[in-house]
Amino acid sequence: MAGTLALTKAELRRLMHNRRYFIFTVAFPVILYLLIGRQVTAQAYGVAFGAYYMISMATFGAFSGALNGNAQRISQEKKEGWIRQLRLTTLPANGYVVAKILVSAATTVPSIVIVLLLGRFYGNVHLPGWEWPVIAVTVWFGSTIFAALAVAIGYRFAPDQVQPVTLIVYFIFAILGGLWFPLSGFLGKIGQFTPTYQAVKIGTDVIQGVAVPAGLAIGLVVWLGIFVVLATAAVRTTAEAV
Amino acid sequence: MSQHETGYGASGSGGGDAEYGRYASGAEYGGSAIGSEHDYRGRTAIAVETGHGNGRGAPVVSFENVSKHYGGLRAVDGLTVELRHGETVALLGPNGAGKSTSLDMLLALRKPTSGQIRVFGDDPYHAVKSGRIGAMLQSGGLMPEVTVRELVELVTSLHPKPEPIETTLRRAGIAQFADQRVDRLSGGQTQRVRFALAICGKSELIVLDEPTAAMDVETRRLFWNSMKEEVAAGRTLLFATHYLEEADQAADRILVINRGRLLADGTPAEIKARAGAKRLSFRLDNIDEPFLLGLPGLVNLELRHDVVQIQSSDSDATLYAIFDAGYRPREIEVTSLGLEQAFLAITAEDDRANGHDTTSGNGAN
Numbered sequence: 001m002a003g004t005l006a007l008t009k010a011e012l013r014r015l016m017h018n019r020r021y022f023i024f025t026v027a028f029p030v031i032l033y034l035l036i037g038r039q040v041t042a043q044a045y046g047v048a049f050g051a052y053y054m055i056s057m058a059t060f061g062a063f064s065g066a067l068n069g070n071a072q073r074i075s076q077e078k079k080e081g082w083i084r085q086l087r088l089t090t091l092p093a094n095g096y097v098v099a100k101i102l103v104s105a106a107t108t109v110p111s112i113v114i115v116l117l118l119g120r121f122y123g124n125v126h127l128p129g130w131e132w133p134v135i136a137v138t139v140w141f142g143s144t145i146f147a148a149l150a151v152a153i154g155y156r157f158a159p160d161q162v163q164p165v166t167l168i169v170y171f172i173f174a175i176l177g178g179l180w181f182p183l184s185g186f187l188g189k190i191g192q193f194t195p196t197y198q199a200v201k202i203g204t205d206v207i208q209g210v211a212v213p214a215g216l217a218i219g220l221v222v223w224l225g226i227f228v229v230l231a232t233a234a235v236r237t238t239a240e241a242v
Numbered sequence: 243m244s245q246h247e248t249g250y251g252a253s254g255s256g257g258g259d260a261e262y263g264r265y266a267s268g269a270e271y272g273g274s275a276i277g278s279e280h281d282y283r284g285r286t287a288i289a290v291e292t293g294h295g296n297g298r299g300a301p302v303v304s305f306e307n308v309s310k311h312y313g314g315l316r317a318v319d320g321l322t323v324e325l326r327h328g329e330t331v332a333l334l335g336p337n338g339a340g341k342s343t344s345l346d347m348l349l350a351l352r353k354p355t356s357g358q359i360r361v362f363g364d365d366p367y368h369a370v371k372s373g374r375i376g377a378m379l380q381s382g383g384l385m386p387e388v389t390v391r392e393l394v395e396l397v398t399s400l401h402p403k404p405e406p407i408e409t410t411l412r413r414a415g416i417a418q419f420a421d422q423r424v425d426r427l428s429g430g431q432t433q434r435v436r437f438a439l440a441i442c443g444k445s446e447l448i449v450l451d452e453p454t455a456a457m458d459v460e461t462r463r464l465f466w467n468s469m470k471e472e473v474a475a476g477r478t479l480l481f482a483t484h485y486l487e488e489a490d491q492a493a494d495r496i497l498v499i500n501r502g503r504l505l506a507d508g509t510p511a512e513i514k515a516r517a518g519a520k521r522l523s524f525r526l527d528n529i530d531e532p533f534l535l536g537l538p539g540l541v542n543l544e545l546r547h548d549v550v551q552i553q554s555s556d557s558d559a560t561l562y563a564i565f566d567a568g569y570r571p572r573e574i575e576v577t578s579l580g581l582e583q584a585f586l587a588i589t590a591e592d593d594r595a596n597g598h599d600t601t602s603g604n605g606a607n
Contacts, residue, residue: 006399014387081383085439088349088370088377089400 003091007099008106015069015107025065025111029057032180033115037123044182045204051127052182054119055135055203060179061111062143063196066104067150067170074100074154075162078238097151097235104147105140112139127207135203142199142220146173148227155234195223300363302327302447302478303348308357309502310343317343319502321357325447325480330473332489332496333482334585340502341482342380345451348480349377361447369447373402376445378436380452386425390416393424394438401443413468414438415461429456437465441472448472450481454488466492486585500589501596514584520557521579524571526550537563541587553579 015021037053044052077083086096116136119125127135149169157165174180176187177196191197198219205212301324310318318340325331333341346352347359350366361369369375385393394411398404411417414437419427424435433456440448454462469492473479483489489496490510498506498513506513525548534543539556550571554560557576564571 003400006396010385010388010392010396013392014385017387077383077385079383080386081379081381082385083383084351084379085382085384085436087351088375088379088382089397090371090373090402091400092371 001092003089004095004098004102007086007091007095008102011099011103012106015103021065021069021107024068025061025107026114028064029061029111029115030118032060033057033118034122037119045201046208046210047204048125050119050123051125051207052200052204054115054123054125055139055207056179056200058112058115058119058136059139059143059177059196059199059203060174061115062108062139063146063173063179064170065107065111066143066146067166067173069107070100070104070147070150071153071157071162071166072159074151075157075159078155079159094235097231100151101144101147104150105144108140108143112136112143131206134206138202138206139199142195142202145195145220145224145227148224148231152227152230152234155231155238193219195220198223301325301360302329302362303480304360305344305348306358306360308344308347308354308359310340310347310352311355316502318347318354321499321502321504323497323504323507325478327478328473328476329495330469330479330493331481332493333480333499334484334486334489334496335482335499336484336589338501339499341484341499342451343502344499345377345379345449345480345482349375349379349449373443374445375447375449376440376443377449378440378451378453380455382436382439384424384432384435384439387423389421389423390427390435390438391420393435394420394442397439398442401445403444405442405444407442410438410442413441413471415464415468430458430461433457434461434465441468445477447478447480450479452483453481454483454485462488498585498588500592503592505588505592513588514578515555516584516588520554521577522550522552522554522557522560522575523577524550524574526569526571533567553583 033053037050037057040049040053042049074083083096087093113136116132120132150166153162153165153169173194173196176183176191177194178188178191178200179196182188183191192201198216202212202216202220205216303323303325305321305323308318308321309316321340321344333344335341343352347354348361348366350370359366362374364372366375370377385396388396391407391411394416395407398407398410408417411420414434416431416434416438419431424432427435433453437450437453440450454465457465466488469479481492494509496506496508496510496513497504506516508516527548529545529548529550531543531545534540534545534550534552537552537554538559539554540552540560541555542553544551552560561574561576
């Protein structure tokens with residue numbers, strides 16, 4: 001475990017040099033929130049639009065960071081032989097993947113914290129104190145599970161294929177999940193099955209003060225299960241070739 | 243002037259080599275250069291005491307009838323070999339001979355189709371994970387976006403018996419660019435960083451796949467000098483190469499493999515001897531060709547006017563037979579053939595024995 005943590009630390013240090021990461025995970029949701037968060041006065045998901053948009057933007061930034069950061073890097077590092085190189089060290093066999101997920105879990109935090117702070121002090125979202133950590137943790141969980149999907153994509157696809165594949169996944173889960181704008185009708189119905197929707201909806205239900213349906217939480221756990229299975233399969237099948 | 247052939251040792255002299263050779267005090271310069279720069283191992287002493295199967299302690303590595311098949315291709319075919327403590331062993335073969343596949347299996351990156359590999363009596367995976375093997379792969383990548391020092395620190399921190407960072411940086415010759423980013427290095431520099439990762443812990447066995455591939459002559463010399471330090475510290479070294487010169491000068495034991503099979507195993511001198519690797523030349527009047535063709539040890543015969551050139555597996559016996567027959571040849575020269583000719587002879591013999599076209603090369607993959 002010490003080795004895995006050492007690698008995690010090194011990965012985090014790398015991330016500090018990476019401008020792309022900050023643009024996608026922090027700058028994008030912040031800018032969108034500043035542009036739109038206070039302009040719309042309607043309601044969404046039964047709460048003020050500003051509150052909904054705060055949660056959806058926090059989820060968006062975190063989800064996008066978990067997905068974009070890892071898939072491309074893993075694919076690149078697999079191609080360049082860094083994963084092979086690590087297999088020659090005493091790092092445990094799953095150390096690399098565990099470190100990637102730990103890093104993701106850490107990198108989803110800034111966008112969540114920043115957007116929630118913006119919501120409180122710029123968007124005038126006022127909530128009882130206990131609701132903030134509940135919302136933060138829900139959003140964090142709902143987005144970090146995408147780190148596992150990123151592992152699956154990174155192992156399965158070559159670097160030049162990763163970009164389009166991630167982009168498709170990104171649009172599907174961002175739009176169907178209602179991260180950019182709330183969906184209604186048929187698409188809205190399908191969207192309810194996405195983890196991104198589920199994370200946001202748990203947050204707005206908490207704000208609205210209604211009981212959170214168990215289905216939402218179960219949905220998130222099921223998605224985590226699906227992504228972990230995909231990731232494990234991808235890592236296993238490519239193990240010999242890496 | 244014949245000396246300007248030995249001017250080869252003057253690798254650092256830059257342009258105008260032919261001129262240089264003519265005016266330099268030939269033999270002296272060439273001799274010292276070859277002695278100090280090119281005979282990395284001081285092999286004459288070592289060649290006598292090594293050899294194989296002489297029972298010194300348990301094997302560091304053992305391959306027992308190991309095969310690896312990819313579909314119909316036999317990349318490695320029934321390889322059986324043992325490495326012992328303190329040996330420097332070159333794995334020599336053309337591209338596609340199965341060198342990398344063999345090393346990959348030794349390093350637990352691939353599983354043998356059949357057979358068994360033991361490293362320090364354990365399976366390869368555990369040997370790697372306990373830090374007993376330090377390895378450098380041909381295809382080993384580096385983590386981008388970090389500095390060389392950060393990377394070396396990371397890999398060192400993973401090792402159970404780490405060397406001090408500064409020692410590793412110095413031995414690998416990378417101290418002067420330790421603060422540069424890994425993704426901004428030249429090919430040769432990258433190669434040295436990979437090497438640093440192989441020696442950053444006190445591993446007992448060092449495995450290197452084509453270690454000097456991207457290195458220039460000077461870097462290569464530095465590299466083998468630091469390798470010498472590693473071996474002197476009691477480590478066992480196995481390296482794959484297709485540079486025959488390198489195997490000849492750096493290794494005290496050579497394993498020749500071709501199409502996945504072990505063709506020869508011995509000291510560089512033994513390998514050369516096996517292939518009839520002495521060249522005899524002399525002048526002789528009234529040449530009797532059938533007599534020459536019947537000489538003991540003869541592998542090849544060339545005649546030009548009164549000049550006879552013989553490639554022989556036992557040059558002494560060949561010469562004595564000529565004297566015994568009453569001939570008195572003039573200007574006798576006996577020279578060792580390079581490992582290259584020996585290697586070509588061994589692989590060609592193998593290719594012929596297996597009904598392969600020797601002219602089409604061996605590049606199976």
